[in-house]
Amino acid sequence: MSLDHSGRGEPLVPSLLDTDLYKLLMLQLIWRNHRDVPVTFSLVNRTRRVRLADEIAEPELRAALDAVRALRVTAEERAWMETAPVYGRTDRFAPEFLDWLETLRLPPYELALADGQLELTFTGPWAEVTLWEIPALTVISGLRARHAVAAMRPAEVEVLYACALGRLEEKARRLQALPGLALTDFGTRRRHSLAWQRVAVQTLKDRLGPAFRGTSNVLLARELDLPAVGTNGHELPMVLAALAPDDAALRQAQYRVLEEWQALYDDGLKVILPDTFGTAAFLRDAPDWVADWPGLRPDSAPPIEGGEAVIAWWQARSRDPLTKTLIFSDALDLDSIEAIHRHFHGRVGVAFGWGTKLTNDLEGCAEAPGLQPISLVCKVTQAGGRPAVKLSDNPEKATGDPAEVARYRRVFGVEGQARRAVEV
Numbered sequence: 001m002s003l004d005h006s007g008r009g010e011p012l013v014p015s016l017l018d019t020d021l022y023k024l025l026m027l028q029l030i031w032r033n034h035r036d037v038p039v040t041f042s043l044v045n046r047t048r049r050v051r052l053a054d055e056i057a058e059p060e061l062r063a064a065l066d067a068v069r070a071l072r073v074t075a076e077e078r079a080w081m082e083t084a085p086v087y088g089r090t091d092r093f094a095p096e097f098l099d100w101l102e103t104l105r106l107p108p109y110e111l112a113l114a115d116g117q118l119e120l121t122f123t124g125p126w127a128e129v130t131l132w133e134i135p136a137l138t139v140i141s142g143l144r145a146r147h148a149v150a151a152m153r154p155a156e157v158e159v160l161y162a163c164a165l166g167r168l169e170e171k172a173r174r175l176q177a178l179p180g181l182a183l184t185d186f187g188t189r190r191r192h193s194l195a196w197q198r199v200a201v202q203t204l205k206d207r208l209g210p211a212f213r214g215t216s217n218v219l220l221a222r223e224l225d226l227p228a229v230g231t232n233g234h235e236l237p238m239v240l241a242a243l244a245p246d247d248a249a250l251r252q253a254q255y256r257v258l259e260e261w262q263a264l265y266d267d268g269l270k271v272i273l274p275d276t277f278g279t280a281a282f283l284r285d286a287p288d289w290v291a292d293w294p295g296l297r298p299d300s301a302p303p304i305e306g307g308e309a310v311i312a313w314w315q316a317r318s319r320d321p322l323t324k325t326l327i328f329s330d331a332l333d334l335d336s337i338e339a340i341h342r343h344f345h346g347r348v349g350v351a352f353g354w355g356t357k358l359t360n361d362l363e364g365c366a367e368a369p370g371l372q373p374i375s376l377v378c379k380v381t382q383a384g385g386r387p388a389v390k391l392s393d394n395p396e397k398a399t400g401d402p403a404e405v406a407r408y409r410r411v412f413g414v415e416g417q418a419r420r421a422v423e424v
Helices: 021-033 058-069 075-083 095-103 126-150 154-175 194-211 218-224 235-243 247-264 279-285 288-292 303-316 334-344 402-412
Strands: 038-045 109-114 117-125 183-185 212-215 325-328 349-354 376-383
Touching (some): 021 095, 021 218, 021 247, 038 126, 058 109, 117 126, 126 235, 194 218, 247 279, 247 402, 325 334
Parallel strands (some): 183 349
Antiparallel strands (some): 038 117, 109 117
């Protein structure tokens, strides 16, 4: 067995299914309702001290991105999607959508270098552009990791992965002690490599049994016979808000997203993501029917404080928190998972989507800057010719044209928003 899990010699992204399930679920909704809306996605490196353009050669990045553009959904992959169980059903993807998906080719990208950073954008019809988000991030994370490992001697590579495997086993041991644990892999976008993500997922599958609920990565779900997990993201309300003709429509955009979502998907996929324009504003103005949704992901709020606010909201709407699930996924590490689980267990359903600290936790196992995960995102920045905005519960994560950000803050308010260091 190879001791090198950096994936050298293999494609950084071998398949269009090497993405998160929520991207495909959102894509089906976009394809049905908004396929021709022109959008732009842009790479944003929040860890500005890391000069990506100094770490990754432009020709190498272009070759990797071109390889992604060459990918197609194969007949075998389409056949799997036709029958794969997704949240209890094997017909999540409509045949006409899969017909279209088989013909999809990701549109061209634009790449430039500026002040040590990569300026990477993707523009085109929304249905054609959206799948660029995950491979763009995994390509850059993967190239950084490969460079770091390639500079090591064989003995150092052996020590690196022995250390990382030891960390994985320790995580599994401590997680086994949490009663009623529900944990999934959310680590595709900032992973060390596909090879290492596969090791991490297989390890937790073997050690945790039914407490490990699956992976967001569709390719690995297929390979490892695991449930594919995930629902929706910030992209949907960001685009519909950008298209809103006035402030009143802007305030309602995120609820319009939920209306469209529940017209397409049933309760298994009804998970609220409330923080796009601030969780407090979302809960304050939400129609009563939104409280019937069974799950909520308090993404960028402090987990204990945010979870308590949601429980209070459910109770104020006469909903029993014991019938609901809070899904935590922001910057989790082992200590925070244990603390959150300890705080909420028995009061509300609790689940965890573990990302970067599961699939890219090698920092300190060797001295190499490329092993340090960074806060890298690929966000929609324009829709319909207008700036797209995300406020977040953490202003450090806000994105968008400053004038539009100020407008959104006026419309939604800033209640509950607090500036905190961005972690991965």
